[in-house]
Amino acid sequence: MAIKSCLLVLPLALLLLGGSPPPAAAQLEVGYYSKTCPNAEAIVRNEMNKIISAAPSLAGPLLRLHFHDCFVRGCDASVLLNSTNGNKAERDAKPNRSLRGFGSVERVKAKLEAACPNTVSCADVLAIMARDAVVLAKGPTWPVPLGRRDGKVSSATEAADQLPPAFADVPLLTKIFASNGLDVKDLAVLSGAHTLGTAHCPSYADRLYNFSSGHSADPSLDSEYADRLRTRCKSVDDTATLSEMDPGSYRTFDTSYYRNVAKRRGLFQAYYNIVDVFFVIRVHANCQVYARIA
Template sequence: MPSFNPSISLKTMAFQKIISVFPLQVLLVLLALDSSNAQKLKVGFYCKTCPDLEAIVSRTTHQYISRAPTLAAPILRMHFHDCFVRGCDGSVLLNSTPNSQAEKGAVPNQSLRGFDVIDAVKSAVEKKCPGVVSCADILALVTRDAVKMVHGSFWEVPTGRRDGRVSLASEANRGLPPPFANITQLKALFAAKGLSAKDLAVLSGGHTIGTSHCPSFTNRLYNFTGKGDTDPKLDKNYIAQLKTKCKPGDTTSRVEMDPGSFKTFDEDYYTLVAKRRGLFQSDSALLDDTETKAYVTKQATNRGSTFLTDFGVSMVNMGNIGVLTGNNGEIRKHCAFVN
């Protein structure tokens, strides 16, 4: 989550160049245009049409995450990337066509993983309830179950989303919060989606799981202002540790975002940020705002006494972004293709 990237793309620096040519005001207009107030979702939307839905999703998700718990992080990231572009409509799941590059082809999405999990769950659901449950809802449910399996929150997922028919890489390149964003940019990007500063601070906690490729943060280690310097907001001892793992020009090595517990969904992220050990500039940025800093301090001091509960609430808030309901969109037969 902000960067909201439990597994950052190898090409983040190229993404930075793409973002930099779009003034923030233009980005906000584009974001506002796709942030629609749709009909209300509800828990148990499929209780009559597919009563075994959540059991099917849970069982199939468990088969994958139990074997590869590190998939929880990229699936969480996938859900975030879906919701921040065209709303939570499953558009991130669509494949590119000969005439159009889909969101999967966007720079920040090229390292997404876990599509096979979503496809497997969709296939299992289709066998029981053909043509009933959207891919957008399946992604939301799988995300919740995957997070829970790595000791994270459990929250009731309101459903009733329908799937979009449009997926454009250009929109993903423009609309996703980058890991080098400052607090002003982050708050504006979230506000444009109807999310608060608290949601920003809470959803940033998703960085408690997952890893990142070196290019997403090595400018903080070697050339922060273009003068061969380091980021003064990053702890010097942490810089020294990171330099042993990411040499200049290293594009393949990965670093744990929450060292020591990157496979466990816990509150340690906030302890690290409070100690100026947040891996990304977007993590450090939380200390540059009164409200987000207060949240970081509270979780770090109280050992995350409210984080898991707060995370579920903010995930529901995020899951409401720009949803298609009623007669809008469609229920895809296969998540990677429109009907």
């Protein structure tokens, strides 16, 4: 029960991300489309059922799309805009090159346009799809306040500056999250989204090869786990190989990601030097997850 209530913080914190949209945004509200497009959420859910049953591994990418959208200019769907001759858009920034699921968003939006033309914003579509992705991955559900406005500005430079890099340490992550109105607890809880999905080899290969002058591999990484990773990720230049971020249950929204981190089996340097692991555990002690992962 304690674990469940802790996991519920993730979507709630995600909703907070919806609280920092561009200045022109109206107040968000649950049921925002009840008069203008009463079936909006049912339409999204229906399409999401089809999308995730055909490709269960898309749940993670669709959740990540919402996060990457929200951290640059608020949740305004600017991550969906294409680059133009004079402008390199967010989605072409380095941290966004591994984003997936754009086709699914287009598919859902097309269904909504057919039912209710020019009514439901793309930013709201991303927020609803993220919630449904979590639910369909056997995670919790939550009501999504709606009414976000879509932005027209999308800058690759802003995305590169504002999204957290894989190598970030806790102080940097704390700073980035604080600039989005989120605290360290939000940071630790939201990182639990890595219970879903996969990562490309270059996102963590530095931890396996030539880590520092004294160590070829990151000493904070469990050595057995590092050996296993090396059998998949053969070099820092291997851009094709994917690894599950929560090995064994990367399609299920559960707490095993935290258990892995506690055993120093987290993929990214971001939190996972030994001090950071204790930091994550301490923060999670508030939600009593510690009792389960220790």
